[in-house]
Amino acid sequence: MSNHDTTPASYSLRLAHLYPDLMNLYGDRGNIITLRQRCAARGITLTVVEIGIGDPFDTRCFDLIFMGGGQDREQQRIAQDLQAKGPAIRAAVADGTPALAVCGGYQLFCRSYQLGRGEELPGIGIFPARTLHGGEGTPRCIGNVEAEWDGGTLVGFENHGGRTYLDAGATPLARVRSGYGNNGDDGTEGAVTANAFGTYLHGSLLPKNPRFADHLLLLALRRKYGDAVTLTPLDDSLEQRAHASAAAAARRENARRRRGA
């Protein structure tokens, strides 16, 4: 399978987009558009397969898994179907398949989501964490975010009613600099298990975090074609400008919050 002399043009990846018609809040589509464009610019073939409720999901056919966010109602709609797909997704993640779950998708990739009414949605336990919702009237965590990740800064926008708490020993994706992150208390943002990433950042996330987008692509390519694979650099000047303006917005909001305004 792995052939180190393969020219980049012959690389191809298959991405599973989970519940695109239901979990698509806050411009999550931008993440898929970005992966498509960054592959196309390098001659990598990216095939996106939409996986909906009731669809069979053989994770062995995929190199990347993505799931976006949705309202509580949409999350309730898919929770049961996701349970059925859970063992396959867990096996794929254990096998090193890169995955990205955003906002509502992230919450369902954790162990459980306790809704305000006392109802508890089971998650699929990729991330050892659980989410609690204080119920109607609980202020949502809303605003621009800047966070420190191993590979650099991550920026995005968060808007969630639930607070996520990581189990002891779980690995956060990033440390919040400005914004709330998982819960607004412990400074963590998102979670990592093997090559699977969960995050509250939308905005969309990948367009203005090109290093993170490439990190996902590189993990997928190396898993399939071997560790020698590298990515052709792209002109990311516009991406960096968008990144900087999101970071600046997060810092402004942070300063306002500190002043208590």
Place this chain on the structure above:
Amino acid sequence: MTLPAVLASKAAGLASRRLGRGGGTALPGLVAERLAPDIVARLARTLGGGAVIVTGTNGKTTTARMLTDILRAGGTPVIHNRSGSNLMRGLAATVTAAAALNGRIPNAERTAAVLEVDEATIPAAVTAVRPQSIIFTNLFRDQLDRYGEVDSITALWRRAVAVLPPSATVILNADDPSVAALRHETRARVLTFGVDDVGAAAGEEEHPADARWCARCGAEFEYSARFFWHVGHWRCRGCGDQRPQPDVAATGIEAWADGQRVHVATPAGALRVRLPLAGLYNAYNALAAVAAAGVLDATPEQTERALRGFTAAFGRQETLRVRGRDVRILLCKNPAGVNQVLRTLAAGESGRPVHLLMILNDGIADGRDVSWIWDVDYEVLHGRTALVVASGTRAADMALRLKYAGLSERLMVEDGIQAAAGRALSQTPAGGRLYVLPTYTAMLAVRDHLAALAGRRRFWEQ
């Protein structure tokens, strides 16, 4: 407390206009509300001509303006929050401005009110105003950083229509299932409007729909025709609830570049509405206004005449002549609205490459969360642009979205709005047309600047 509140509010309005602050629309309302928290209720309930509230994600301003014009054409004095300030304090400012120095509204017994109201302000406004009618235009994802989720707006609306008396009328968009569902929740009289002409259907499916499931049984909707987003001829697969046959229906639409003719069937007879505005969304706005005008006994002749001479609110298909170029401003607020704007624009230019100035701000009134631009199908302009200037506080986000939509040919980024407008104008050939697509606060800024260049008055002076 009515009189002191009216006087203080008027003084505040005068002072802030003297200082040139934002047209003086916010402060007077705050002052009046501080002195008499129930000022809207006190004054609105003296009106004998009835009060109509207009709400919904898109089309509020245009619909309210159309209805105001129709009523005035019949000689009815109308109080209207024309400056678009649609929270409770905006309503307070509007009613106090309409009152005389004795604290009363002149000719109150025959005066009507047409009030545009923010989606989330509906419960408070309904309690205060006790409207004779409420128009619900549509419900799309918009400013989720403010409203939380689309579902929370639906819940507010359901509660508001549930307390209406049978003497009130709710005017509902039959083609938007989340709006039409309100007819099951109220004792008030229900009047619906919609488009029967399936020739207006877009044929392409947009993502994402914000209404997918029946509020009654939870099953999914299916469509025999879809006009845009989730608006169309819908039917629930579960309980069989379906689009009601609209009382006020567009039976035929003939569209051209900057206008359209809409054939409208109403309970009072047929109308031919000639509208100097393009876009199916404006046909919906006209239908809503026609329906409400009928409730207030406007004659078909009066309605046709008022709509024929209708002029758009600032920034909504407004055209200015600037330095020998036609500059058309099209307000952009949310993905459903922008998709409509883009399709109307592309259809109007029938294949000619377009010059565009796109301005994305992230103020509170714009939505601090700019991720919605990734839900817009900017791709429909692929290969159709001669120039795109991206500007605003989030200019780079805008430019990046356009780059990923394949519009990077002649794409420029210029953060400052005035500099961007200058650049876009100079790059548009003389005699040509420049389209300006701004978010709300960007619209106020760019409109002001362009109007000054064109020698027009500022918006609050209109």
